[in-house]
Amino acid sequence: MIPRLDLRGRRPGLRELRAALPRADFDVEAALGAVRPVVEDVRERGAAALHDAAERFDGVRPPALRVPAEVVAGALETLDPLVRAALEESIRRARLVHADQRRSEGVTRVAPGGTVRERWVPVDRVGLYVPGGRAVYPSSVVMNVVPAQEAGVPSLAVASPPQRDHGGWPHPTILAACALLGVDEVYAVGGAQAVAALAYGFEEDGAVCEPVSLVTGPGNIYVTAAKRLLKGLIGIDSEAGPTEIGVLADDTADPEHVAADLVSQAEHDPLAAAVLVTDSPALAAAVEEALGRRVSATKHTERVAEALAGRQSAVVLVDDLEVGLDVVNAYAAEHLEIHTADAAAVAARVRNAGAVFVGTWAPVSLGDYCAGSNHVLPTGGCACHSSGLSVQSFLRGIHVVEYDEAALREVGGHVVVLARAEDLPAHGEAVLARVPEVEPGAWPPGPTGSRPS
Template sequence: MISRLDLRGAAGAPGATGDIDRDLLPRAELDVEAALEKVRPICEDVHHRGTAALIEYAERFDGVRIERVRVPREAIDRALEELDPQVRAALEESIRRARKVHAAQRRTDHTVQVVPGGTVTERWVPVQRVGLYVPGGNAVYPSSVVMNVVPAQEAGVASLAVSSPPQAAFDGLPHPTILAACALLGVDEVYAAGGAQAIAMFAYGTDECRPVQLVTGPGNIWVAAAKRLLKGRIGIDAEAGPTEIAVLADDSADPGHVAADLISQAEHDTLAAAVLVTDSEPLADAVEAELVRRVARTKHRERITEALAGRQSGIVLVDDVEHGLAVVDAYAAEHLEIQTRDAAAVAARVRNAGAIFVGPHAPVSLGDYCAGSNHVLPTGGCACHSSGLSVQSFLRGIHVVDYSREALAEVTPHVVTLATAEDLPAHGAALTARFGDALPEQPAAAPAGASAPDPARKAPQGT
């Protein structure tokens, strides 16, 4: 059902730099470049024909004929009225926990006095308008509405639009649970559009939807390709690929827990990645037996079986937990569980992961819904350089420079010197013009071997 990769011994040990060869590890093939040429004409069509193109693509790709793309407000309100009370309570708790975590991420403006009379302030300004994409393929994702909308709201984004594929079963509207989640969050601008065409709608705008500055949210390869194609015209969070889980476990882990967690992510998609990294061969054997037993009685067993058997999934045997840490850092999983002795101490040493789940009572599914963390996370190894969605994703830092005449005069000779060194004399002239083209006196050079004063350092106090 699931393959094994034995990295024990010198062949699988870290190299001279301490790194593991990432190419050795299980990984899904996701050729976004190949998908680019297929989504390009779709995006261009939406650019030129707008709503008419979106309606045609809904019929072609989603199998439903829609009259308009924007969802009527009454349909959103009705979805909330008809929502199962238990689902509503669960969504409200998810929103409450997510808002508590994300509210603490909001940055504040900060001013630094560089020199007397010279300050630089960093202002944090929210993106004005964002498009939030919620997928609608093999499953329904109201949780993705929560994970996208809450940080945007906490960042102070003024205008939010949500798009999700139209569903033939619901008269061409997005799934009613998605609409209800939007209603709970106070979002009334929702569109029935999916795939690359939805990203193009956000980027170019239509007669129904104004263009946005930033698009966030997970999606399939076509969504990822459209994001890559349109990046620059719009900002994006990431090119999210198939979901992935890695579990670092030793012989103290419960094989039933590990198997259940691997299955939980394999349930998403046939390309979902499920990877166990362990130094215990008996645990590997027990987990494999649990997988066979549990998958057979799982609702989506065909999808799960294909995901577990794919090249993106596997059991990786390592020498010890130290070796395992090197492997999971090289893998840089979207979701990483630590099920070892002293799990918190081991987790503290991880450097590359979208989110880390510590110990036996923090499964990835908790983070998918109600941990308070965000589940929109980097995939495909991108966790080595990128972060998950947060309030910061919707903020821009702007430096505000404020210098007095005296502070400018003091630094002008240095600026002129550097401008001359770069053969950009007009740069220096922009400063000297403020002093009648007379070059202010050059500050005295520091004695040889002496270090320059640190402007951030406080002057000595007292006499």
């Protein structure tokens, strides 16, 4: 059902752990070859290329690329009231958390008359991608839109694949989530072509989709490859891979809870990763037994079984929680659950994870929908250097420098010296043109060093 990796009897270092721990095969570089011509076609032919790509990859030509306002509004009108209530609560909780992430401007007085102020400015326009493959993700609308709105982004565009079963428009639940959030610029475009459309912009029947500065949101390997290809022209949040759940557990954990949570993430995709790290062989055996029952009973049995049996999933046995912490910090899971005695204290020692879920009453699925946290998180071990989507993802820090004459005179000689040390004398001359009296004297004889490249 799920492979085992036995690390008992030793405490491997980071290099060995990174080589031994399971990972999904997700070769973005190999996908670039397939994505590049799609992206180029969109750049050159715009809307016509997007319609052709929709027919080729999604099996339908949308009636129009931009979803009409009445279609978005109609999706909300026909939304199941229970789903609407759940989405509204998800939005409310996400707003609470993300509103607290707003940055305040700070001013540092470096010297009398000299200050540096840091302004936080939202990105002018962002494109938010919402996938529409094996599942429907209105929750991803919430997780992308709320932090962008709380950051103050003035222009938002959502792209999601057209659906054959829904008249060539994105799934109605996705459209309804957009309506709840007040987003009226929605495009029936998916895959790599959606990233290209947002990056380059396009025109259809006189209506213009202006280029964006940033694209965020999860997607398949082709979406990820398009993000990599276009990074630089646009900013991106991350190169998201298949979802991951890590669980650190001891003998106090409930094996049914652990098994249920492993299955919950495995149902996303056959490449989804499920990793249990434990110092309890008895718990490992109980979880494996529970998995056998739960996998056969769940709706997406084949998908879950493939994910759990894949090379990206494992039960990892360790001698104690100290080694267990080494393992989960090396693995840097997208989602990490802590099922141990004194779980909060153990969680406080986790350095690398996209999000940490503490104790038995905080499953990952809570974070997927209604915890208030964001579920767009780093995968593939990137949590050791990257963060999940937040208000900060949509802000840029700008330093505003203000010096008066006295303040420049006080430090100007140092500027001239450093400019000459880097063999960039015109830098110093720009200061001397203002305050010539700060000339530091004759420069020492001999060859001048050149600036490092």
